[in-house]
Amino acid sequence: MRPGWYILNYHNVDWEDPILTRAIxxxxxPDVFRTQLEAMSKEGRxxxxxxxQAMLESGHVDEVLFSxxxxxxxxxxxxxxxxxxxxxxxxxxxxxxxxxxxxxxMFWRAKLAYLAHVDALRFVRARLRKxxxxxxxxxxxxxxxxxxxxxxxxxxxxxxxxxxxAFRRDAFRLFAREDDxxxxxxxxxxxxxxxAAHWPLAPELGWDxxxxxxxxxxAFVRRFSPDNRYWVIPFAYGSEHYRDRLMRRATxxxxxxxxxxxxxxxxTGRLFRFDAPMHRDVLxxxx
Amino acid sequence: MLPHDxxxxxxxxxxxxxxxxxxxxxxxxxxxxxxxLIQERFPGLLKAWWxxxxxxxxxxxxxxxxxxxxxxxxxxxxxxxELLREGDLRNLVGIARRxxxxxxxxxxxxxxxxxxxxxxxxxxxEEMFGAEVKAFEARAxxxxxxxxxxxxxxxxxxxxxxxxxxxxxxxGPLLRGRVLEKxxxxxxxxxxxxxxxxxxxxxxxxxIYHRELGWIGNTVHVMDTQAxxxxxxxxxxxxxxxxxDLAHCVLAVCAVGSKxxxxxxxxxxxxxxxxxxxxxxxxxxxxxVDFTLAKRDAVARDLRGGWxxxxxxxxxxx
Numbered sequence: 133m134r135p136g137w138y139i140l141n142y143h144n145v146d147w148e149d150p151i152l153t154r155a156i157x158x159x160x161x162p163d164v165f166r167t168q169l170e171a172m173s174k175e176g177r178x179x180x181x182x183x184x185q186a187m188l189e190s191g192h193v194d195e196v197l198f199s200x201x202x203x204x205x206x207x208x209x210x211x212x213x214x215x216x217x218x219x220x221x222x223x224x225x226x227x228x229x230x231x232x233x234x235x236x237x238m239f240w241r242a243k244l245a246y247l248a249h250v251d252a253l254r255f256v257r258a259r260l261r262k263x264x265x266x267x268x269x270x271x272x273x274x275x276x277x278x279x280x281x282x283x284x285x286x287x288x289x290x291x292x293x294x295x296x297x298a299f300r301r302d303a304f305r306l307f308a309r310e311d312d313x314x315x316x317x318x319x320x321x322x323x324x325x326x327x328a329a330h331w332p333l334a335p336e337l338g339w340d341x342x343x344x345x346x347x348x349x350x351a352f353v354r355r356f357s358p359d360n361r362y363w364v365i366p367f368a369y370g371s372e373h374y375r376d377r378l379m380r381r382a383t384x385x386x387x388x389x390x391x392x393x394x395x396x397x398x399x400t401g402r403l404f405r406f407d408a409p410m411h412r413d414v415l416x417x418x419x
Numbered sequence: 420m421l422p423h424d425x426x427x428x429x430x431x432x433x434x435x436x437x438x439x440x441x442x443x444x445x446x447x448x449x450x451x452x453x454x455x456l457i458q459e460r461f462p463g464l465l466k467a468w469w470x471x472x473x474x475x476x477x478x479x480x481x482x483x484x485x486x487x488x489x490x491x492x493x494x495x496x497x498x499x500x501e502l503l504r505e506g507d508l509r510n511l512v513g514i515a516r517r518x519x520x521x522x523x524x525x526x527x528x529x530x531x532x533x534x535x536x537x538x539x540x541x542x543x544x545e546e547m548f549g550a551e552v553k554a555f556e557a558r559a560x561x562x563x564x565x566x567x568x569x570x571x572x573x574x575x576x577x578x579x580x581x582x583x584x585x586x587x588x589x590x591g592p593l594l595r596g597r598v599l600e601k602x603x604x605x606x607x608x609x610x611x612x613x614x615x616x617x618x619x620x621x622x623x624x625x626x627i628y629h630r631e632l633g634w635i636g637n638t639v640h641v642m643d644t645q646a647x648x649x650x651x652x653x654x655x656x657x658x659x660x661x662x663x664d665l666a667h668c669v670l671a672v673c674a675v676g677s678k679x680x681x682x683x684x685x686x687x688x689x690x691x692x693x694x695x696x697x698x699x700x701x702x703x704x705x706x707x708v709d710f711t712l713a714k715r716d717a718v719a720r721d722l723r724g725g726w727x728x729x730x731x732x733x734x735x736x737x
Contacts, residue, residue, distance in 0.1 A: 146658060146678075147657055147658055147674035147675045147678055148657060148658065148675045148678055148679075149658035150656055151423070154731075154734055155735050155737060160660075161658040161659075161671055162674075163667075164660050246423075248734075248737040249734075250423065250424075253737060270736065270737060271737065272736070272737050296423070298421055298427065298694060299420075299421050299423050302420060305420075305682075410660055410661055411661050411662045413662075
């Protein structure tokens with residue numbers, strides 16, 4: 133492998149992949165996760181995010197370095213990922229969505245996944261077509277690119293209609309609680325900001341809303357990580373619409389399917405991550 | 420997760436001290452793992468842990484009988500059983516000429532091999548749970564005890580002495596009513612299948628045979644004397660990867676069940692009332708013999724041909 137800092141972007145590590153997340157493809161099973169980490173540890177050295185960042189800034193990244201970064205703050209991190217990481221001496225980062233951890237708003241993409249599972253997307257599509265033009269048959273990507281508070285309201289109305297109150301309450305078990313996050317922070321994990329509720333940075337939202345989302349996330353994250361400097365872009369989408377303003381506030385972290393080098397850091401000032409592959413051959417996805 | 424498609428009802432939990440449970444299990448690492456997980460999560464709760472261990476000759480007989488019935492038109496005679504036990508296919512030829520329905524000794528040999536080996540998933544099970552179970556075992560206070568029969572008078576007397584609030588089961592034989600009624604509170608089971616659609620044996624394999632990705636999951640339910648048919652407490656699907664083989668699918672389902680079981684126990688220990696989801700009639704209850712060699716081959720073909728990767732991709736294309 134070529135020298136550089138390879139940051140792997142995972143989400144959840146769990147035996148369970150319920151109907152709320154299976155369609156989002158965010159869960160890695162613990163045995164597969166361990167297999168992937170063991171393969172990486174034979175090829176390079178794991179560093180924490182602050183260590184890797186310091187090496188980039190000092191201009192010395194002349195070996196293969198790996199880091200792990202978990203998005204969204206799922207409940208499997210403390211129970212499954214943390215013991216495996218600890219056994220291999222790895223200190224990852226996690227980016228939190230404040231409202232998921234605080235159980236005040238469910239991930240809208242999980243609601244959509246649920247609606248797809250119960251065959252309710254036909255109702256969602258019909259309703260969307262009353263408010264938006266050119267709504268395609270497949271709406272997974274379209275909803276990210278055309279995200280707005282109105283779209284969110286439509287998804288939420290259908291989720292409330294098709295899922296019982298008990299199911300909706302139980303669904304928050306997907307996400308870590310605050311004491312889980314505190315435990316991760318205490319064991320050396322870097323806690324970072326992924327916004328309040330994983331809203332994509334669509335142009336329709338506007339900077340005021342985007343900044344408010346990140347500010348809410350930041351206020352929450354600083355309870356665990358007072359010096360946080362990282363803002364992680366949801367869906368790796370849309371940062372170009374707000375890039376200059378985002379970069380004035382924090383180090384912007386994206387999924388760019390590229391390694392970080394001294395050159396890339398000097399040219400962009402941003403960090404890039406690889407989406408962790410769903411198959412076992414993790415190194416094959418990084419070459 | 421709570422089931423999303425079955426109506427619920429709320430039940431009051433029986434009164435009395437709840438911090439007393441016994442665990443009946445099979446002897447695979449997946450079942451040992453749950454016994455140790457219960458101890459890690461709820462120290463002092465488990466008062467006894469029993470594994471069904473009939474004499475090896477008793478254990479082998481039903482497997483050999485099953486192998487014979489899968490290819491023959493009648494039950495095996497004593498002589499046939501001896502030859503099966505010895506794997507003596509050459510001398511089975513004479514019997515085969517008269518008794519084997521489809522006359523394929525190679526096929527019978529394959530079934531005997533499948534039926535008599537200890538556990539077809541043992542290698543993958545060791546890889547997935549071996550190190551974890553070993554670590555648990557080293558620090559656990561309670562270890563499994565092997566018993567011949569769960570419903571013997573002696574064993575029932577031991578249960579009465581413990582007077583458990585909770586009976587937990589995973590694997591092993593079906594428990595009879597007089598064993599289940601020893602629970603002051605609830606008897607709950609971890610079923611490696613999607614109830615009510617698939618109950619009984621080989622449910623994960625059968626889900627794949629039917630190409631039903633949504634049925635590759637686990638159900639934790641209240642027990643009655645029918646297989647996997649009591650009211651559901653938790654049910655969910657497991658994490659699958661595009662390059663998983665059958666053993667990984669089956670064992671992942673078991674691991675999800677253990678997670679759901681711990682959640683269920685936690686609720687039973689702390690809640691005043693319990694939301695349960697009585698199973699509607701319908702679905703299938705599968706017997707061991709229902710998972711035939713032809714089905715096993717079909718599942719293997721599907722997995723080799725990339726069905727799982729395709730099915731996972733399809734759920735993400737909406």
